[in-house]
Each structure stands twice: as C-alpha cells, then as structure tokens.
Amino acid sequence: MTREEIFKGLNEVFSDVFDEDIIVNDNTTADDIEDWDSLEHINLIVAVENKFGIKFNIGEVNKMKNVGEMVDLILSKL
Amino acid sequence: MPLYRLMGNKEASDIHGKINFISRLNDEFYTYAREHDNFYICDINYISADYGLKKWQEPFYWYMYKYALNVSAIPYLSYNIANIIKSLLGKNKKGFVLDLDNTLWGGIVGDDGVDNLEIGPEESSGQVYSEFQNYIKEHKDLGLVLNIDSKNEAENALSGLNHPDGVLKPDDFIEIKANWEPKDRNFLQIADSLTVLPESLVFVDDNPAERAIVTSNIKGVVAPEIGEAHDYIQVIDRSGFFEVTNLSKDDLKRNEMYKENVKRAKLQATFENYEDYLLSLEMIANIKRFESIYTARIAQLSNKSNQFNLTTKRYTQTEIEDIMIDKEYIPIYGKLSDKFGDNGLVSIVIGHIIKDVCHIELWLMSCRVLKRDLEFAMMDELVKLCREQGIKKIKGYYYPTAKNKMVKDFYSTMGFTKLSEDDNGNTEWKFDIIDNYKNKNNVIKVEEI
Numbered sequence: 005m006t007r008e009e010i011f012k013g014l015n016e017v018f019s020d021v022f023d024e025d026i027i028v029n030d031n032t033t034a035d036d037i038e039d040w041d042s043l044e045h046i047n048l049i050v051a052v053e054n055k056f057g058i059k060f061n062i063g064e065v066n067k068m069k070n071v072g073e074m075v076d077l078i079l080s081k082l
Numbered sequence: 083m084p085l086y087r088l089m090g091n092k093e094a095s096d097i098h099g100k101i102n103f104i105s106r107l108n109d110e111f112y113t114y115a116r117e118h119d120n121f122y123i124c125d126i127n128y129i130s131a132d133y134g135l136k137k138w139q140e141p142f143y144w145y146m147y148k149y150a151l152n153v154s155a156i157p158y159l160s161y162n163i164a165n166i167i168k169s170l171l172g173k174n175k176k177g178f179v180l181d182l183d184n185t186l187w188g189g190i191v192g193d194d195g196v197d198n199l200e201i202g203p204e205e206s207s208g209q210v211y212s213e214f215q216n217y218i219k220e221h222k223d224l225g226l227v228l229n230i231d232s233k234n235e236a237e238n239a240l241s242g243l244n245h246p247d248g249v250l251k252p253d254d255f256i257e258i259k260a261n262w263e264p265k266d267r268n269f270l271q272i273a274d275s276l277t278v279l280p281e282s283l284v285f286v287d288d289n290p291a292e293r294a295i296v297t298s299n300i301k302g303v304v305a306p307e308i309g310e311a312h313d314y315i316q317v318i319d320r321s322g323f324f325e326v327t328n329l330s331k332d333d334l335k336r337n338e339m340y341k342e343n344v345k346r347a348k349l350q351a352t353f354e355n356y357e358d359y360l361l362s363l364e365m366i367a368n369i370k371r372f373e374s375i376y377t378a379r380i381a382q383l384s385n386k387s388n389q390f391n392l393t394t395k396r397y398t399q400t401e402i403e404d405i406m407i408d409k410e411y412i413p414i415y416g417k418l419s420d421k422f423g424d425n426g427l428v429s430i431v432i433g434h435i436i437k438d439v440c441h442i443e444l445w446l447m448s449c450r451v452l453k454r455d456l457e458f459a460m461m462d463e464l465v466k467l468c469r470e471q472g473i474k475k476i477k478g479y480y481y482p483t484a485k486n487k488m489v490k491d492f493y494s495t496m497g498f499t500k501l502s503e504d505d506n507g508n509t510e511w512k513f514d515i516i517d518n519y520k521n522k523n524n525v526i527k528v529e530e531i
Contacts, residue, residue, distance in 0.1 A: 046143070050153045062146055 005082055010056075010075050017051045030072030056082065083130065085139055119378060120399060122166050122327055129162050130155075165322035171396070172386025175304075175323040176278050176336075177227030178218060179269055181287035182239055182260070186218070186250065187211045188311065191242035192234055202247030210311045215249035217315045222254055225333035226324060227276060227340055229257040229283070231268045236260045256340045265292050266299040276340060277449035279388065279485065284323050286314075330379050332426040339450060342422040360455060360525040363420040367456060367526045369463040372406040372413040379427050380415060384444065388485040391446040392478065392492060410435050412467045416460050418451050418526070425451050431460050433468070439475045440468050445492075458522035461496055465515055477501075478511040496522075 011028065018026040022039050034040040040048070052074070053059055058081040068074050084100050093099035108127060115123045130138040133155055143149035151159065168174070183190045188200025188207050201215070202208040222228055228250070232239055239260030243252045252258065257275055259268035265287070273280040281302030287293050293305035306321050308314045332339075346363065353359035372380060381399040388394065397405075405411045416429035428448040433440040442464075447457060468476060478493040490507075494500065498511035 042147075046147050046149070046153065059142075062142065065146060 005079070007075055007079065010078050013055055014052070014071065014075070017048070017055050021048050021051050028071045030070065030075070032071040033069070052078070058082070083127065083135060085135070085141070119328070122170075124159075124163050124166060126159070129159060133158055161322070165325040166327060168322070169325040169327040170385070172382060174325060174386075175226070175284050176282040177229065177256075177276075177284070178221065179229045179231045179272055179283050179285050180218065181265075181289070181292065182230060182232040182234060182242055184288045184311070185286060185308075185314075186215055187242060187245070187248070191238045196238075196241045196245055199242060199245060201245055207311075208247070212247065212249060214311065214314050217318075219249050219254060221324065222337055223334075224324065224326065224329065225336040227337060228255045229272045229276075230255055230259060231265050231272065231285070231287075232260045233262055233265070234260040256337070256344070264295060266296045269296055269300060269303070277452060284318075284321075286318070328378055328382055330382060332379065335424075335426065338423060339425060343450065345422050346420075356453075357525060363422070363454070363525075365418060365420040365454065365456075365526040367419075367459050367528045368417040369414055369459060369528055371467075372402065372415060374403070374406065376415055376427055377402045377406065380430055383427065383430060383446065383448065387446040387448060388483070389449050389488055390452065391444075391483075391486050392442070392480050392489055393444055394481060394483050394486060395444050397444075405432060412440060412464065412471075414460065414463055414467065416447075416456055416463075418454065418456050429456055429460050431464055433464060433476070435471070435473065438473055439477055440464070440473050442476065442478045445478070455523055455525050457492075457496070459526045459528055462521045462523055463528070465519055468515060469519075474515045476513040476515065478513065480509045480511070482507040 014028050015026060018028055018037070021044060022037055026037065034045070049060065049065060056078050058078060060077070064077055068077065083104060087093040087099075087101060089096060089099055093101035094105070096102055104127075111123060115121050130151075138151055138155050140149075140152035143151075143153060180186060183192075186201075188211055189198060191199060200207040201211045203212060218228060230239065230243075234242075236258075239258065240252055242248075243250060243255075243258075257272045259272060261268070265285075269283070269285065270280060273283055276283075279302075280300045281304075283303065285293060285296045285303055285305035286308060287296075287305060288308065288311075290307070293307070297303050297305050304321075304323075306317050308317045349362065350356075350359045353362065377399050381397055381402045384395070384397040384402070402413075405413050412431075412433035412435065414431050414433075415427050416431075417427050418425045418429075425448075428451045430444060430446050431442065432444040434443045435441075445460075447460075464476070468474075476498075478496075478498050480490060480493060482490065493509075493511035493513075496513070498513045501510040501512055503509045
C-alpha cells in the first residue's frame, strides 16, 4: 500500500468518525478538526486500527504528533 | 472479573481471592436490589461471560483511555442497559404468537401424523423441540400470553399440541388460530381479541416468508430470525423482549385474566341487552386515592397504556409518590373485579387543582376492561372528590397520538363541552358540576371503604 492509498483510507475514516467531509494531510493535527477531542480520539484510533487491520501500542499512540506520523506508523505495520 | 487469577482456581473459593471478593460484592448488590424498588442490576458478570471475558477487556484501552471494556464490547453492554430502560418505560412485549410445524415441533403434523413428530426425550432432534417448548412455557409463568398462528387444520393442530411428550398443551394458549388464512390476518385477530396492540406480540415462525408477510403487513411487529431449531432459544432470549424490571401481581395473573375474558365473551353472547350482560357480571370496583402499595403498579400502567389514554403523560414512581401526598392533586385509581375474577388495578385519573378548577392531567384505563363502564364509575368518584373540596369545574384534555384514537370523543361521552381544538387535533373540554349531579355508573357496585 502506498502513502497515497493510506491517505485515501484515512480520509474515509476521518469523514466517518467526524461525520463531515475531511481531507487530511501530513500536517493535520487535532487543532485542525473541531470535534477532535479526547473521546473522539479513541473512536478515531479504533476506526483506524479496524480500517487497516493493525494494532497500535501505547507508546506509539502517545508519540504521534500529526497525521503524517500516523501514516508512517501504519506503513510500518502493514 | 479480573483478567488474572493469582491463586488460579482457588481464587473463586478462597476468601482472600479477588474473584471471591467480587462474587461476594455482587451478592451484596443483588441483596440490595431485592430489597429496594427502583434499583436495577445490569448483570455485567453474565454479559461479559456471554461475550467472552478475554474479548470483553482490552488492557490497551484501559491503560490508554481508562475504558473498562473493549470498545467493541460497548454496544453489547449498552444494549443490555437499553433493555432495562425499555422495560421501565413499559416497552416490553406482552406475549408470543407462535407457529407450530417446525417451530414448536419437528415435522408437519398434517403430513407426517402426530406419531412421527419430532418432540420428546428419546431423540436429539426431539429434545431440541421439547426444550424450546419448555422455554416458551416458562414465559407463561412470567405473565406473558401464548398464542398459535398456524397453517393447519384445527384438528391436526390440537392433536399435535396434545402429543404426550409435548410440554405445551392447548390449555396454555389464549388464542389458537389454526386455519388457512394469511398469517397476518390471524395475527391481527389475536391482538384484537386480547385487546393489545399488535406490536406488543412477538411472532415466532421458522419460515422467513411467513415472517415477512406478518412484519411487512403489520407495522411494528417483530419476528426474530430464529435460525435453526437448536438456536431458537438463544436468538429469542438475547432479543430483550421481556426484560423483567418490576414484576407486578397483575403480570403474574395476566393469563388467568385473559382466560376469564374468554368466559366473559361467551356469557355476553347469551345476552341481547348489553347492560343486562354487564349487570350479570356482578362487578365490584374499588376506587380510591393513590396508596403507597400501588405506586409501582400505577407508574407501570402510566408508562405502558397507549390506547385508552387521554394525555399519554408518563410518570416515574417517584413522581407518583409526590403526587400521592400533594394536596393540590386528586389522584385516584380504580380496581375492578367480577364474578369471573379480579382484573386488578386498571384505571388511573390524576386531577391537578389549580385555583378552583380540577385539570385532568391523566386519565387512562387498561384495555382489558374496555366497555365495562368503569370509566363512568371513575367519573363519579372524581366528581365526588371535587365536590368535597368545593370544586365545581373540571377541565379535560385530549392529545392525539398514533395509538389513542379510541378516546378522541371520550370527554363528549362523559358529558363535557368542547372548548377548543387546535390544528394538531388537541382538544380542551370542560365539565360543570351541577348540584344534582347524577351518578353515571349503574352497573358496577363501588365499594365504600
């Protein structure tokens, strides 16, 4: 899977979780999306895990700074 | 339950074990629940076992987000909590409408003959159906009504139900419709004769086509996809149709009451004059102000009465208790019995006194005592209590819902005058209590205290 394909998948996940059309990029963070609070964050992580069939571990989730890092992490797990 | 067991299996029995501690703690909760109304247990211990304890918990979510259970298990927990709430709001189902062939027994009684049906302890296939019949019969003890809706010759249906190894017997059912009519038509007739809404009955049939006919032609009826015979119990049991929260005496006696209604109908057929029939029932009513022993039943009734209900206002038990002691209210209940049996507490009127006017906030009656003139006796009592407080004016309100059309003109029948009607069909009525008010009820003996 390429980075582009992962971004495409993430756009679907984000749009689904936050219930609006969202296009993410490398620099997207929680500050860019109004509804991205701690509770939605959990739903987002679960949805991303299910979408790509992967599991994050605790350290990884805590360290993620932006969507770009999330994509790198997903790539490394596929 | 914890995900680890320090002492292994001994954790369960040893007083120092965490498993043992949780079991004892739970037991204390159960005791408390038994002794307190309005306290309900959502049995997470069972739900998590049913879901699979290993899947139920996910340490990742606990450490990351302090989620006590796996995100994927949340819907199942929510579903169970929702069932309790649903039950408290009076949304439980009231009974079953069951198919016979390949539902209550294996085989087709008309083709295979009674002797060849699969039912009974000898064969595994028969055990499956015996157990299912037993499961259905246990619902009867909880006050749910059982009915048959089967494409069969009536005679064959009855001989199948009289199978010596069968658990369910013809006498366990209120209505047995075994004919070649469409099943949805039979279903509606059953609901009608029980005076319950069709959607309060669960349709159980192994045939997906029959289920589709019933659910597509009758709005709101559920017909679970029961799968293979050995799955029937599990599918129905996890559907949350009959979550028990408050089991009233009336619930437990419901089957008897429907049987009595069948007898009443037979008696009625022998009279030409309806009033003569009513008199022959030798009805006795108890109509009184709310009493604390009945608050649970009153709250229950206020939440589940839909048809004979003028305002469809719902009350919690606490609200009922508050109204009971509030001097600004005239809250009365009505109980009705006759020579066939006791119908229990079946009618409620709540009058709210504001200045010199009694506003009827709630007037409802259980449909199982329709056309027995109890509403007139309730009116007489309301008038009497108003007079005692010097109130000369009563105001009634009718708010239409999808289900309460039968009482649209109720206040007119009671002698009220219509004051207004808005675009939504909400109407307001008034009744002036005249000095020589004559009691409207002539057929029920109202017991003085």
